[in-house]
Amino acid sequence: MSSPLIITVLKGGPSAERDVSLRSGAAVTRSLRSLGYLVYEVDPLPGDLRIPKGTQAVFLALHGTYGEDGAVQSELEELGLPYTGCGVAASLFAFDKVITKRRCLIAGLPTARFEVFNTNTASWPLGWHLPAILKPTRQGSSVGLHFINVPSEFPHALTSTLHHGGEALLEEQILGREITVAVLGETALPIVEVRPKTGAYDYSNKYTPGCTDYFCPAEFDTQTMRTVQEVALRAFSAIGGRDYGRIDMIVQTCGSPVILEVNTLPGMTETSLFPKAAAAAGIDFPSLCQQMLEMALNRSVNRSIKPL
Numbered sequence: 001m002s003s004p005l006i007i008t009v010l011k012g013g014p015s016a017e018r019d020v021s022l023r024s025g026a027a028v029t030r031s032l033r034s035l036g037y038l039v040y041e042v043d044p045l046p047g048d049l050r051i052p053k054g055t056q057a058v059f060l061a062l063h064g065t066y067g068e069d070g071a072v073q074s075e076l077e078e079l080g081l082p083y084t085g086c087g088v089a090a091s092l093f094a095f096d097k098v099i100t101k102r103r104c105l106i107a108g109l110p111t112a113r114f115e116v117f118n119t120n121t122a123s124w125p126l127g128w129h130l131p132a133i134l135k136p137t138r139q140g141s142s143v144g145l146h147f148i149n150v151p152s153e154f155p156h157a158l159t160s161t162l163h164h165g166g167e168a169l170l171e172e173q174i175l176g177r178e179i180t181v182a183v184l185g186e187t188a189l190p191i192v193e194v195r196p197k198t199g200a201y202d203y204s205n206k207y208t209p210g211c212t213d214y215f216c217p218a219e220f221d222t223q224t225m226r227t228v229q230e231v232a233l234r235a236f237s238a239i240g241g242r243d244y245g246r247i248d249m250i251v252q253t254c255g256s257p258v259i260l261e262v263n264t265l266p267g268m269t270e271t272s273l274f275p276k277a278a279a280a281a282g283i284d285f286p287s288l289c290q291q292m293l294e295m296a297l298n299r300s301v302n303r304s305i306k307p308l
Contacts, residue, residue: 004038007293008055010072012043015064016143016164024268025061031286032059032293049075057296058083059289060265064139068265069095082300084292086264090240094262097137097169100239104259107238109231111259113172120159124151131173136164147173176252179218181232182266182277184244184291188229189277193218209271216280224255231257239264243295246274 009032011025012018025041032039040052046066051058058081066072070092076083086094093099101111115125116137134157136144144164146157161168182189193215220228232247239262246266249257266274268289278288 004036005297006038006040006052006054006056007032007059008040008042008051008057009059009061010042010044010067011061013062013064013067013072014046015062015066016139017064017067020267020269021061021063021067023270024063024272027268027270027285028059028061028289031289034286035290037293044072046071049079051079051081055081057081057293057300059293059296060084061268063265063267064143068263069138082296084296085243086239086241086245090242091264093239094241094245094264095138097135097261098167100262101259103238104235107234109235109238109259110257112174115170117158117168117170118162118166120155120162122158124154125170128170129172133171133173134158134161135169135171136161137167137169138165174250174252174258176250176258177218178248179228179251179257180246180248180273180277181229182244182246182274183232183236183241184278184281184283184288185295186233188232190217190280191220191225191228192216192273192277192280194273212271214273214276216276220251221255224251227255228257231259235259235262244274244292 009025009029012022029039029041040055042050049072058076060067060072060083062068062072068091070088073083073088073091077088093103098116101114104111130149132148134146134148144161146161148154148157158168177193179191179193181191195213197211197213228249228251235247236245241262241264246263248260250260251257266272268275275285275288
């Protein structure tokens with residue numbers, strides 16, 4: 001009888017999304033163990049990545065800085081270890097919302113009007129209409145997100161946003177239905193629509209069970225559904241994505257989608273959107289984890305793994 005494959009799940013980490021990452025990692029670990037893998041769990045520190053001896057692949061359940069920005073991916077590349085999700089460059093591109101928007105524009109894809117600020121002394125820009133959204137350029141899970149309804153709210157929001165990184169991204173607020181499209185391999189999974197019961201789809205409403213209603217598959221006519229899924233696949237390609245990711249969008253009343261951002265390591269918690277989309281496609285959580293892992297293992301075929 002052959003020995004089980006040894007998998008290390010990276011979870012937690014140093015980012016503002018640490019708590020969510022711990023939950024994602026715990027869920028993935030349970031599923032992989034139920035499938036018969038020998039699973040180690042590691043809560044990594046930047047510059048001190050310690051992978052257990054014998055690890056044959058790494059499942060990334062890290063979110064935010066270090067996990068999604070290409071840093072840990074680069075360290076794993078140096079170790080010669082296969083890992084789940086996007087590579088170094090795609091992770092870096094997607095984690096920076098400004099780079100994502102520019103690559104989408106180059107690809108002819110729709111994204112909201114935007115402006116970037118790196119100082120809290122900036123004034124409200126001329127020619128902008130309200131409402132607008134201000135967010136850090138390099139954070140996820142709606143960390144540091146502010147909705148601006150009057151210009152007087154801008155200075156405080158800008159100072160607060162800049163505390164989460166070196167730049168702040170101002171976006172025109174697009175009105176419509178908030179949706180997300182999960183990409184698995186070359187396939188766009190069923191669309192998920194999110195409707196917070198109160199307020200916006202912020203960090204609290206994302207991760208507090210019962211605060212948001214989810215509709216999957218979202219009710220769209222066939223043409224709109226195909227358009228949205230095609231735009232999602234093109235956006236994922238625009239950042240050089242591989243294996244899996246999630247693209248957040250607003251679908252306007254006219255049926256046209258507008259890209260908000262691309263996520264290269266989507267959440268894997270009990271309230272996360274990617275597993276909901278997979279379930280609607282007939283893929284249960286353990287099978288989803290298995291597919292994600294197999295994509296990484298397939299990259300290790302005929303590839304030498306350095307001893308640890």
